[in-house]
Each structure stands twice: as structure tokens, then as C-alpha cells.
Amino acid sequence: MGMGEFMTETRQNLLPAVEGPGPHHGSVPVGRHGPPDGQEAAVILERARTSVDPELRRAVESLPGSMRRIALYHFGWQHADGTPAAANAEKAGKAIRPALVLAAAGALGGHRATAVRAAAAVELVHNFTLLHDDVMDRDTTRRHRPTAWAVFGDADAVLAGDSLQALAHRLLAEDPHPASSAAAARLASCVVELCAGQHADTAMERRCPDDITLDEVLAMAEAKTGALLGCACALGALYAGADDADVEALDAFGREAGLAFQFIDDVIGIWGDPRRTGKPAGADLMARKKSLPVVAALASGTPAGAELAELYRVPYRDGDLGRTILAVERAGGRDWAQAQAAERMARALDHLSRAVPDPEEAGGLLSLAEFVTRRNT
Amino acid sequence: MGMGEFMTETRQNLLPAVEGPGPHHGSVPVGRHGPPDGQEAAVILERARTSVDPELRRAVESLPGSMRRIALYHFGWQHADGTPAAANAEKAGKAIRPALVLAAAGALGGHRATAVRAAAAVELVHNFTLLHDDVMDRDTTRRHRPTAWAVFGDADAVLAGDSLQALAHRLLAEDPHPASSAAAARLASCVVELCAGQHADTAMERRCPDDITLDEVLAMAEAKTGALLGCACALGALYAGADDADVEALDAFGREAGLAFQFIDDVIGIWGDPRRTGKPAGADLMARKKSLPVVAALASGTPAGAELAELYRVPYRDGDLGRTILAVERAGGRDWAQAQAAERMARALDHLSRAVPDPEEAGGLLSLAEFVTRRNT
Numbered sequence: 001m002g003m004g005e006f007m008t009e010t011r012q013n014l015l016p017a018v019e020g021p022g023p024h025h026g027s028v029p030v031g032r033h034g035p036p037d038g039q040e041a042a043v044i045l046e047r048a049r050t051s052v053d054p055e056l057r058r059a060v061e062s063l064p065g066s067m068r069r070i071a072l073y074h075f076g077w078q079h080a081d082g083t084p085a086a087a088n089a090e091k092a093g094k095a096i097r098p099a100l101v102l103a104a105a106g107a108l109g110g111h112r113a114t115a116v117r118a119a120a121a122v123e124l125v126h127n128f129t130l131l132h133d134d135v136m137d138r139d140t141t142r143r144h145r146p147t148a149w150a151v152f153g154d155a156d157a158v159l160a161g162d163s164l165q166a167l168a169h170r171l172l173a174e175d176p177h178p179a180s181s182a183a184a185a186r187l188a189s190c191v192v193e194l195c196a197g198q199h200a201d202t203a204m205e206r207r208c209p210d211d212i213t214l215d216e217v218l219a220m221a222e223a224k225t226g227a228l229l230g231c232a233c234a235l236g237a238l239y240a241g242a243d244d245a246d247v248e249a250l251d252a253f254g255r256e257a258g259l260a261f262q263f264i265d266d267v268i269g270i271w272g273d274p275r276r277t278g279k280p281a282g283a284d285l286m287a288r289k290k291s292l293p294v295v296a297a298l299a300s301g302t303p304a305g306a307e308l309a310e311l312y313r314v315p316y317r318d319g320d321l322g323r324t325i326l327a328v329e330r331a332g333g334r335d336w337a338q339a340q341a342a343e344r345m346a347r348a349l350d351h352l353s354r355a356v357p358d359p360e361e362a363g364g365l366l367s368l369a370e371f372v373t374r375r376n377t
Numbered sequence: 378m379g380m381g382e383f384m385t386e387t388r389q390n391l392l393p394a395v396e397g398p399g400p401h402h403g404s405v406p407v408g409r410h411g412p413p414d415g416q417e418a419a420v421i422l423e424r425a426r427t428s429v430d431p432e433l434r435r436a437v438e439s440l441p442g443s444m445r446r447i448a449l450y451h452f453g454w455q456h457a458d459g460t461p462a463a464a465n466a467e468k469a470g471k472a473i474r475p476a477l478v479l480a481a482a483g484a485l486g487g488h489r490a491t492a493v494r495a496a497a498a499v500e501l502v503h504n505f506t507l508l509h510d511d512v513m514d515r516d517t518t519r520r521h522r523p524t525a526w527a528v529f530g531d532a533d534a535v536l537a538g539d540s541l542q543a544l545a546h547r548l549l550a551e552d553p554h555p556a557s558s559a560a561a562a563r564l565a566s567c568v569v570e571l572c573a574g575q576h577a578d579t580a581m582e583r584r585c586p587d588d589i590t591l592d593e594v595l596a597m598a599e600a601k602t603g604a605l606l607g608c609a610c611a612l613g614a615l616y617a618g619a620d621d622a623d624v625e626a627l628d629a630f631g632r633e634a635g636l637a638f639q640f641i642d643d644v645i646g647i648w649g650d651p652r653r654t655g656k657p658a659g660a661d662l663m664a665r666k667k668s669l670p671v672v673a674a675l676a677s678g679t680p681a682g683a684e685l686a687e688l689y690r691v692p693y694r695d696g697d698l699g700r701t702i703l704a705v706e707r708a709g710g711r712d713w714a715q716a717q718a719a720e721r722m723a724r725a726l727d728h729l730s731r732a733v734p735d736p737e738e739a740g741g742l743l744s745l746a747e748f749v750t751r752r753n754t
Contacts, residue, residue, distance in 0.1 A: 064573040066580070132539065136532040155513040155579045158535060159572040162509065165539065166572075169546040170565035173558050181550050181558065188547035195536040195543075196441040202532045203443070 041371030044364050048099035048119065051112070055120040059167045070160035074131060074148045093143060096372060097122045097232040103364035104236025104250050107356045115239040117175045118183050122232045124168035125187060129194050129228075131161035136202055165191065179238040186238070190231035197223025204290050209298055209312045217295045221262045222255060229258035233365070242355070249355035253365070256348035261372040263341035266291040267334060270325060285324045286316040292340070293333030304330035345373055418748030421741050425476035425496065428489070432497040436544045447537035451508060451525045470520060473749060474499045474609040480741035481613025481627050484733045492616040494552045495560050499609045501545035502564060506571050506605075508538035513579055542568065556615040563615070567608035574600025581667050586675055586689045594672045598639045599632060606635035610742070619732070626732035630742070633725035638749040640718035643668040644711060647702060662701045663693040669717070670710030681707035722750055 060071045072078035076093075079085050098119035105115040133139070134147040135157050141147065149157035172184040200220040204212055233254035237247040266284075269291060274281040284291055297305050298312070308327035311320055328334065348369055356362040437448045449455035453470075456462050475496035482492040510516070511524040512534050518524065526534035549561040577597040581589055610631035614624040643661075646668060651658040661668055674682050675689070685704035688697055705711065725746055733739040 063569060066573055066576045067569065128539075132535060136535065156576060158509060158513065159576050162505075162539075162542065163569045163572045165542055166565040166568035169550075170562050172550070173546075173561035173565060184550035184561070185547050188543040188550060191543035192440060192444065192540045192547075195540045196443055199443045199533060199536050 108240035110240025297333035487617025674710035
């Protein structure tokens, strides 16, 4: 169960429900250009990366040498030996959060260009949490490369993360835009929520799986993944000069879309193609992670759920991966997660339509929301 | 070599030079109340704690439960089991940084009360770095209690530190004072410098002692300890509406005073009374730490320096502590550190007198600078 990082998946439709017939089934309203497809989202993401990267890069380049080196590696701009790396989205991540900031600003009638610093700040916060989470979770691979701590050690990865958090706040503090202080306060509160979410996640991993409730794991996923997507959308709204109600609606939109994403991410973590996810097949199950489908399966009261609990009681043994996957599926974990993803998407669109009733104006946000739950490249 | 934390020392005059006759020997100009003594500093620190604690506590209380618990423990407001602890300065630290913010604001003609949030923000940043540094340095004791990571684990201590950094930035983002954005940008830059300093420190500990130059260890001490004291003074000046030159002079004052403090701290770490420092005698030497007197001794080109290098080449063996202490002393490490402390204090006072020529107006800052280098309780 990753920290909301977007893996490489090509047009693997894991969520037929979100393409259903009506808005309450989670489908996306049709705008001028027809239903948003992966192509449109790819264009939006590429445009966001083009706008935000120079700001992001300038911030990282301002770091003292020791911190700069780690940050440049983490962002995929340098190899571990300090030589320049060819920029590509796979190494740098998908820029979904900056794209949400810019799209939200545009949807609420603001100018995308004025929100570029806020977008870079959100991306810096995201990457600060990735650096720290990888240390805590002992994850050795991120974006198909060794994680920063695996290359530079724990201390340096933590310090580089600390520096990126500071850079995020500095970008906003130096931004003359009238919304920058409100945005900074909101981003700081979001960081606190992200920390609480990561705490809940690591604490849960140490607990007996049978003791964990669905409510707990949902709250954790909202704090860990939903909060920053919500904050990204809220910052865009703030920069567009939106009123409180619209800012909160955009936050709720991003949170629900983030939860929808997390459900899909957990499904892919179990049933996705390892050649596309870049992770070994069933890694989360072998590590006995309490992902959303797993907790749902454990709480199902079914014989398959009981079998899963039995399997999870002991560390992974060679050969029981197939049985584990099957148990989650038979206990309804996969169906539930997919239905939840569709439900969260429906709620997300509901929130969005309150702030931005015109589907054409909401187009960019819709494409991005669709993208994160369809998981096109 | 601690991260600028003030240990409990009672009127142990380790630095006769700073009490010399003239300003160029580092003595303190005489104000209306005669030369500042520990008593005056104690009053200033106590008053700062009284002003800032409610703001600090409100910020910490706003954290979600999991993060709040760790922060309350770290600040000495709760025991590890979550029961309230009697507040006392020994557990909460000496509030030297908030006191510098308030004193600097006052010295530059501002109102102390308006700078309380900035003072709390600086204290939050200081405590965020303590939480993280203790994890990296594997320090098990802080303020006479087990460190947060020793009680709650590494991940939670890192997350609580992350949360405190975020709280610091939120306090400034929510502060309507016209200087708050400039202060936030400056504090964020300071965090980056603190991280680079901590990186240099941990990297140095892994290197062969003979390869480390005095310049390197001085730069590290300035980044790790001087930067935040300088930032505290600069923030006070900003909140008083001071011009750029005065803000920079106050920053330089704090930096030099911070370096003076670090020299004294390192001297105490070797020759201080363990009953007063709260650390085992010679702990830094036994851990083969490259403190300022040690690096100076190693670089001295004396027979004692060579003997010290020999001792430092291997891990601590029972019985060689006495020889190690003597080697540092005979190689001139102690004398050099004390002379450097005096020199730094003289420079600090020089910077201060440019921005605040009237010793009476500078009184609070002078008392605090004197305090950190005399190390009264």
C-alpha cells in the first residue's frame, strides 16, 4: 500500500463501474470534447510538469550541496553518482498534485500561471513525505530506482525530506499572491494530517490484523492519501479567490478522489501486472500489509476471510501467495474495493459539481480524477 | 557535541576571558543595572517562557492525538504514559531562542508582545530538529529523560518532528503581523541550513579524524547552532520593523553568540561535571566525537595531538578516557576553544553595537549572550 504514488499502468481498466451510465455511478459528465480520456489527462499532466518543473528545480537548486544532491537524485534529475539523468515522467512522478492545483485554479476562474508556486509547494510536500515514508517503511524501490535512503542512508534521506518541507513553506512565504498565507496555513495543516496518517499506517502494520477495523483503515487512507489531493485542490481554489464554501468543496473533491485512487492502488497492488507496477507480484501481501481489500476481507465474516486471517497470522511462506490472493478475492475484498472506488468517485464529482456546476469548466479536474482511478499512463 | 541544547550548569565559570576588562576581550558593556548577571538572564528567560508557552502549548494541543502525545512528552509536559508532568525549565529547555526573538524585537524598538508567535515558531523549529537529530545520533537522553525515539520509536519521533516543523510555519502563516511572511521565508531558509549542518555533523562522524579541517568543523557548528540563534534575533528585528542592515547585524550577532556557545558546550562536554551536565563524563570522547577542541587538538601538530589521533583511531577502550582528556588539553584544544569563545563573543557584541548602539537598549540581548557563554542555570 504505497503513499499515493502513481505507478506505471497502461490503460488497464480496473474499474468498469466508473464508466457506468449516470453520475451516481461515478461516470464523468460529457464536456465539449466528449468524455475525458487518458489522452486528455496526459496532456494536462504534461502541461503541469512543464509549468511547475522550473519552479521546483529552482527551489531544489537553491539547496546547499549536500541536500541538493539527495533531492536531485530523488526527483530523478540526477543519478546516484551526481551525473545528470534524462528527465522522464516515470522517474519524476506524475505531477498529479501540481496538476490538481493548476486545474482547480482554472476551474474556479483563476489564472493557472499565478498558482505555479503553490503547485510546486504541494509537490515539494509530497516528495518530502515520500522521502520520509520510504525510510520508515524500509521501501527500497521508488519509481523503478533505489530509494534515497537506500543510496544515501537514513539520516540524509530524513534531512533531505526536512529540507523539502522547508522549501515548500518558503515558496509560499515568498509568493506575493494575496492567497499565499492562507495557502501556507492550509498546507501546514495538511502536513500534520499526513504525519498522523503515516503514524496510523506504521502503527497498524505492527498490530494483529484481526483487531483492525475498516473505519480505522479508511481514516488512515484519507489522512495519508486523500488529505494532500484535497489540499492541492483547495490551494488552487484559494489562488482563484474562491469563497470558503468552494474551497471546502474542492478539498472534499480531492479527498474523495484520493480515496478512490487508494482503493484502486490497493487493488493493483494485489492483482496488477508486476511488469506494469514495477513491484514484485503480491509484495504487499507477502509483507502482510493491511491494505483496504485485505482489511475488508478480514472483516467479511466469510470462510475465505477466516482463511486469510490464518495466513496473515504467520510470516509469508513460499507458495502461499496464490492462496492469499484467492482468499482476499473470495472474501469479497476485490469487489468491495472496486465498489468503494466507484462510490468515492461519485462523491468526489458531487462535491465538484457544487463548486463548479459547468462540466466544461470542471473539465481538467474531471480528467485528472478519471485518470487517477483509471490508471492510464 | 550536542545540538545547541542548554544543559544544567550552575554558575560554573568556564570562560574567564569573557569577563575581561574591555569590549575586545568579550566583556559586556555596563548598563543602568550594572553588568548583566545570571540573575537578569534568568528573569528574561522566565519571562519569555511565560509569554511563549501558551502559544506553544496551543499549537501542540492542536495536533492529532498520536502526534500530540509525542510532542507533549518531548516538551516535558507529559510523562511517557500520557499523564501530566509538572512544568519545569529543566525538562522544557531554557527558552533561549524565544527569549532572543523577544529581546531582539524589544532592542530594535518593537513590542515584545507582537513577536510571541514568531518566538514560538522558532522554538518549534528548534524542537523539531532535536527530535530528528536524536534519532540520527542515537542519543538516548535529552533533558535528563529518555529521548522521544527511545520511548516511541524512530518513525514516530521523525513524524512528530515533521509535525512541529509544519506547526512553526503555520503559526507564521496565520500571524497577521506585516513581517510574518519575511519571517517565514527566513525561518524556512534557516531550516535548510540546520539540515545541512546536521548532515555535515553525521558525515564527519563517519570520517577519519585526521581528514577533518578546523574550517569544516567551524562551518558545521555555525550551520547547526549559530544559524538558528541568528535567525531568532533576525526574526525579532523583522518584527520590530528594522531595516535590512539591522536585521543582518542581529543575525550575525546571534550566529557569533551561537558559535561562542558551541565552543563552551564542547568544553563542558569534556571537562564539565557530569552531575551538572546530565551526561556521563567524557561521553563525547568515548564516542570519538569530533568536537571543536578535539579537532583543534588533532590539527595542532603537537605530540599530544598525535597521541590523540592514535587514541581516536580505535574505538574507546576501558581506561583510556583520562589519557584522551589529557591529550586534548596538552595539545591546546581547551585553551583554543576558550579563546575562540571569547573571540566570537567579541564579534557578536560588535555586530550588536552596530544595530543597537545604546547598551541599555541592548541589555536583554547582552544578558542572554552572556548567559549562554557563562552557562549559569
